[in-house]
Amino acid sequence: MITNSTTPTTGPSVVVLDTLAGYSAHLENERRTGRTVGVVLTMGALHRGHAALISRASSECEVVAVSIFVNPTQFAETADLTSYPRTLDADVDVATSAGASIVFAPAVTEMYPGWPVPSATTVSVRGLAERWEGLSRPGHFDGMATVVTKLLSASGRCRTYFGEKDFQQLAIVRSVVRDLSMPVDVVGCATVREPDGLALSSRNARLDPDQRAAALCLSRALRAGSSALAGGADRSGVEAAMVDVVAGEPQVTLDYAVLVDAATLEQADEAPSTGSLRLLIAATVARVRLIDNCDPLGPV
Numbered sequence: 282m283i284t285n286s287t288t289p290t291t292g293p294s295v296v297v298l299d300t301l302a303g304y305s306a307h308l309e310n311e312r313r314t315g316r317t318v319g320v321v322l323t324m325g326a327l328h329r330g331h332a333a334l335i336s337r338a339s340s341e342c343e344v345v346a347v348s349i350f351v352n353p354t355q356f357a358e359t360a361d362l363t364s365y366p367r368t369l370d371a372d373v374d375v376a377t378s379a380g381a382s383i384v385f386a387p388a389v390t391e392m393y394p395g396w397p398v399p400s401a402t403t404v405s406v407r408g409l410a411e412r413w414e415g416l417s418r419p420g421h422f423d424g425m426a427t428v429v430t431k432l433l434s435a436s437g438r439c440r441t442y443f444g445e446k447d448f449q450q451l452a453i454v455r456s457v458v459r460d461l462s463m464p465v466d467v468v469g470c471a472t473v474r475e476p477d478g479l480a481l482s483s484r485n486a487r488l489d490p491d492q493r494a495a496a497l498c499l500s501r502a503l504r505a506g507s508s509a510l511a512g513g514a515d516r517s518g519v520e521a522a523m524v525d526v527v528a529g530e531p532q533v534t535l536d537y538a539v540l541v542d543a544a545t546l547e548q549a550d551e552a553p554s555t556g557s558l559r560l561l562i563a564a565t566v567a568r569v570r571l572i573d574n575c576d577p578l579g580p581v
Contacts, residue, residue, distance in 0.1 A: 295377045297384045301392075304385045305435045308346060316343040318439040322432050325349040326366040327375040330473040330481035334442040337470050339380025342440055346383035347376040348432050353389060353396070354403075354424030366483065385432075392431060403427045406453050406460075409546055413561060414449050414572065417536055425450060426457050438464040446472040446480050448559055448574040452546060472573075474500070478581065480573045492567045495532040499562050499573045500581055502526040502538055506560045507577040516540045516550050519560070519577070527564060536563040536570075540577065 298304045308318050319342030321334045327349075338345045349372050356362040373384050389396050403423050409415075410422035433441060443451045451469050458465045473481045478500035479493070488496060502523040509522035523538035542549040543559040563572045575581045 295373060295382055295384055297373065297386060299385070299387050299391065301387065301431075301435045304346070304383075304387075305437065307383060308344070308437055308439070311344045312438065318342055318436070319345045320433070320436045320439045320441045321345065321347045321376075321381070322429060322441065322443075323347060323349055323372075324351050324355075324365070325372050326368055326483040327372045328481055328483060330444055330446065332375055332379040333473045334444060334470050335376055335379035335381050337468070338440065338442045341468075344383065345381045346385060346436065346439075347372075347381045348385040348387075349373075349376075350385075350387055350392060350428070350432075352392075352424060352428045354393075354399075354427060355421050356424075357418060357420060392428065400427070404430045404457060404461075406456050409449070409453050409456055412546060413537060413539070414447075414563065417563065417570075422450070422453055426453055429454055430457055430461065430463075433458070433463055433465050436465070440466040440468055442468045442470055444472060445469050445574070446482070447572060448543075448561060449546060452544075472575075480571075482571065484569050484571060487569045488566060492532060492569070495530045496566045496571055498527050498530040498533055499564060499571060502562055503560050503573060503575045503577075503581045506538070506540065507575065507581060510540070510558075510577045516548060523560070523562060527562075532566055534565045536565065538562045543576075 298307060311318060319338030321338055323331055335345060335347060351365050353362055369386055376384055393400055404426040405423050406426055415422050443454055445451060455467045458467050477497060479497055505526045506519045506523040509519045519540045520538055527533055527535045539561050540549055541547060541559050541561055543557055549558055558577055559574055560577050561574045
C-alpha cells in the first residue's frame with residue numbers, strides 16, 4: 282500500500298510505504314527516470330545522528346528513502362523489544378526535515394511472513410559477528426544482517442548510509458554487501474556527538490543526569506587510549522589506559538575496551554597507517570548498554 286502523507290511542521294510531502302513490493306517498485310521507478318537512490322536503514326526513534334545520515338544521503342543522492350522497522354530478531358529479551366520506542370509520526374517529521382522523500386515502515390509480518398515462527402533462512406557473518414558485541418549479545422548480528430539483507434535487496438541499486446558509532450555493525454554490513462554481490466555502495470558516516478563528547482544514541486534518554494555524566498567516561502577513555510598510542514604504548518598499554526578511566530566511574534561497568542584492526546576487528550599489536558586501527562569500548566550505565574569507538578589517530 283502507498284499512502285501520501287504530509288508533514289505540516291516541515292512543509293514537503295513524503296511517501297510512506299508499508300509493503301516490500303510497493304517499496305521496491307517505487308525505488309525502481311525512480312531509477313528508471315535516471316535518479317540516484319540513497320537509503321538509510323533505521324529502527325526509528327530518530328535523533329540528530331540519524332538526521333545527519335539522511336542529510337548526507339540527500340546531499341549525494343536525488344532520492345532518499347528511510348526505513349523504520351523495529352526488528353524483533355535483534356532483541357534477545359522480549360522486554361527490550363516491547364519497551365523500544367515507536368514514534369512513527371515524529372520519525373517521519375525528522376526524516377522529511379533531513380531530506381528524505383520516502384519512508385518505508387513495514388509491519389513485522391511483512392518482513393517475516395509467518396511470524397512469530399522464525400524464518401528458515403538467516404544471514405550470518407563468520408568472524409566479524411562472533412566477537413565483542415557478538416559475544417555479549419548472542420544472535421543480535423544474525424538478526425541485523427538478515428534484515429539488512431532483506432531491506433537492501435528490496436532497495437535495489439543504491440547507496441546506503443550507516444553511522445560509524447556502531448563500527449562493528451558497519452563492518453558486518455560491508456561484508457554482507459561484498460560477499461553477496463549486492464549492487465550497493467556502503468557509506469560510513471562519522472559519529473555525531475554532543476558538545477561534551479557523548480555519542481548520540483536513543484539509549485541516552487534512559488539515563489538520568491548523574492548517569493549521563495558518568496557515561497562521559499566512554500569518550501574520555503577513547504581519548505586516553507588515543508593519547509597512549511600516540512605516546513608509543515603497545516596494545517596492552519593502550520587498553521589499560523582506557524580501562525583505568527572507566528574504573529574511576531563507579532556507576533559504569535565495563536564490558537570491553539580494546540584496540541583492534543579496523544578491517545578484521547581482531548585485537549591489533551601494530552599501527553601500520555591511519556584508519557587501519559580502531560578503539561572499541563562498551564559498558565553498562567544503570568543497566569543501559571552503551572558503545573563507542575574512534576580512529577585512535579583521529580579526533581574523538
